Amino acid sequence: MQPFTERVVAIIKSIPAGQVASYGQIAELAGSRRGARQVVRILHSMSMKYDLPWHRVVNSKGEIAVADEEARDTQVYRLEQEGVYVDHLNRVDLEACRFIPSHDIVDPPSL
C-alpha cells in the first residue's frame, strides 16, 4: 500500500464519532492539498474492506456525496446515530462538526 494511502486510512480512522471531515481536508492532512480525488478513490475501493468510518467523510459543502443510494442512507443513519444532524438535503453542519485533529497545532497560543 502506498504511503499516501496509509496516511489517508490512518487519518480517517482517527476521526472521532460525532465529527466529520471533508475529502479535501483529509487529503490536506495526508500531505496532498489537491488530493481530494485520491481520497475519493481510496474510499471507493477500500472503505468496506478496511473497516473505515467512511461515513464521517463528506464533501466540502458538508453534503453526503455517496453515489449509491443505499450507502447514502447508511451514511445518514450512522451519522445521526452519532448525533450529527443531517438536514433534508443530506447536509451536515461542517462549522459545528468539522474534525479537528488534536495534535498538530498550527498556531501556538499567543501569550
Added chain:
DNA sequence: AAATTGACGGGTG
C-alpha cells in the same frame, strides 16, 4: 500510452 473514472474543490458570475 492515452482515456476514463471518481463519494472533489475553489473561483467566478
Added chain:
DNA sequence: CCACCCGCCAATT
C-alpha cells in the same frame, strides 16, 4: 445561495 468551469491526481481500463 446556485450553476458552471476547470484544475487536480492516480488506479484502472
